[in-house]
Every structure is written in structure tokens, then in C-alpha cells.
């Protein structure tokens with residue numbers, strides 16, 4: 425729950441109806457890239473001799489890694505988990521010295537703040553393993569806005585300021601027009617049948633809205649092209665995971681187990697690709713809808729080079745979960761089954777190698793966007 429009762433600054437937008445609370449599952453302290461850590465935080469913990477207060481850190485708690493911007497500090501892991509993760513899934517640094525002693529990225533997770541022409545937008549990241557549960561029972565997202573805004577932002581708050589926004593290659597809109605299209609799309613996704621629609625229908629609805637807003641019709645949806653695109657993406661990611669699992673990378677056993685479990689999930693997804701797709705139940709569909717609205721509001725699509733590939737990526741991620749999850753006795757996928765695979769798979773694909781694979785597979789992501797059926 426938010427630690428202050430301060431109300432949200434008026435200009436911070438959140439996905440309508442979104443809620444969140446931390447369930448202290450500790451998933452975000454495991455198997456993530458735990459950095460970069462600000463040098464001042466590293467120096468502060470060294471000055472306090474954190475290794476004397478927390479034995480697992482006695483042999484050091486950070487390691488230097490090369491990044492595109494130079495060398496950066498990352499928290500060390502012990503069998504795949506942050507060196508400071510306690511057995512009760514709480515943070516030893518927080519317990520010993522308070523939140524201010526923690527790196528900024530730890531304090532901000534799972535929130536993501538972005539600035540656009542309408543002000544600030546705040547969402548929770550889909551890779552938070554507790555997001556589904558807390559999206560029903562947590563505090564309203566807007567209650568966290570003042571707190572997240574007050575956190576240190578060592579790299580600044582990301583600003584969405586492209587001159588033009590690419591929908592698909594050859595189709596761009598001025599940023600001001602995108603903001604209008606986005607606002608109308610978010611309302612549309614949250615109205616009528618939207619909240620209980622399946623992910624593919626949500627992507628189809630988004631495409632129709634965006635194409636018609638740009639005055640283009642686009643090709644007719646082709647289910648075979650969509651299946652082919654999903655199959656190609658599954659194969660590409662699967663090949664990388666096979667390579668990782670067959671190579672001695674020195675990765676801790678917990679990371680290898682996590683990768684092996686998701687490789688199995690991808691195999692299940694591939695084997696079920698040609699069968700009728702089991703539907704998400706109403707609650708799981710509502711959660712998928714929230715994930716999509718969050719991705720749009722936070723401009724997550726920019727990381728794959730445009731709205732079309734971004735929505736194609738949402739469709740791919742949800743499709744992996746939909747294909748790999750087991751159905752219940754009624755033949756539908758429950759939110760727990762859906763979100764367990766969805767959050768873990770998104771967490772896995774944050775890895776730099778898989779991000780490169782997804783970027784180079786952009787045509788398949790665009791196919792997912794263009795050929796989703798309503």
C-alpha cells in the first residue's frame with residue numbers, strides 16, 4: 425500500500441481502474457538485471473559496512489559490468505536472487521537502513537513513469553508477479569503517484585517526444601495526433617465489450633481504430649499469417665533458450681531452472697499452435713486489457729520501434745501464456761494460470777539478447793498486429 429496519503433498530482437494519468445499492491449513474493453529480486461546501481465548508493469552502503477551487518481554481502485555486494493554508457497554497478501546475486509534478499513522475501517538494506525539506502529530502480533519497481541504532452545503517466549509493469557492479484561485487491565494506482573514522483577530519478581523521467589509516431593513502416597502520425605488517437609483508444613478499450621474481450625480482439629480493435637484514424641484501411645486479417653508469425657517468434661526465442669541451456673554459461677542453478685521451465689512452456693505453446701485457442705476467463709481477459717492499456721499509456725511500444733510492433737509484442741506475450749497455460753475444468757484459462765506464465769515470460773524477455781531477437785523479429789510482430797482478428 426502507498427506509504428503516504430498524499431493525493432496524486434493532477435497531471436499524473438493512470439490506466440482507469442488500475443490497482444496495485446506488493447505481495448512480497450520476491451520475484452522482482454530474482455532473475456532480473458539488478459542494476460545499474462547509483463555510485464552514491466554503493467558508496468553509502470560501503471561506508472556503513474553493510475557486509476558486517478548482512479553476512480551474504482561480506483564478500484562484496486556489487487559487481488562492475490560494461491554497459492553502452494560505460495561501466496556500471498550491478499547488485500550481486502546468490503543463486504539467482506539479490507544478495508540482499510532475506511528468507512522472508514524482504515530487503516535487508518531496507519530493514520537495516522530504510523528505503524533511501526536502496527538503489528532507485530528497486531524503489532521504483534514495478535512502477536514506470538513517463539512524461540508526455542499531457543503530463544505524466546504512471547503504470548505498473550506486467551512482469552510484476554503479484555500484479556494480477558493486486559490489480560483486484562490493491563490500492564488505486566493514483567494513490568502511488570505522489571510517492572513515485574518524489575523518488576530519485578537518476579536518469580531523469582523518460583520523455584515521450586518523437587516528432588512523429590510510427591504506427592507501421594510507412595505510416596506515421598504527428599505526435600499531437602498520436603496523443604488524440606491514444607486517448608480515444610484507451611477509452612475504447614475500456615468501454616463496451618472491451619474489458620472482457622480476448623487479447624487478439626483487443627489488438628484488432630486497436631488496429632482498426634488507429635488505421636481508420638490515419639485514413640487507411642489496411643489488409644484483411646489473415647489467421648494463417650498470424651499463426652505463422654507467432655510460430656516464427658516461438659522458434660526464434662526457443663533457439664536462443666536451447667543455446668543458453670546447452671552452454672555452460674556459469675549461470676546459477678535457479679536461473680537455469682527458470683529458463684528451462686520457460687523453454688518447456690514455449691514447447692507446449694508450439695505444440696498447441698494449430699489447435700483451437702482456449703479463451704481467457706473474464707477476469708484473465710480484464711487483466712490482459714489492463715496490461716495493454718498500461719503498455720499504450722507508458723509508450724512501451726517505442727522499445728520495439730513503433731505502435732504496430734509494440735501491440736504485436738503484447739499479442740505475442742499474451743499468446744505464449746494463452747497457449748502454454750493449462751485450462752480449468754470449464755476449458756478456460758484462469759487469471760492465475762495466465763498471469764504466472766505471462767509475468768515470467770516478460771521477465772525472461774527483458775534479457776538483452778532476447779530484446780535483440782525481438783527487435784530483429786519486428787516483421788513478425790507487425791504481422792501479429794496487422795493480422796489479429798476481432
Ligand code: SF4
Nearest residue numbers: 446447450452553554
Ligand atoms: S514481483 Fe511485484 S508483488 Fe512480487 S515482490 Fe516484486 S513488486 Fe512485490
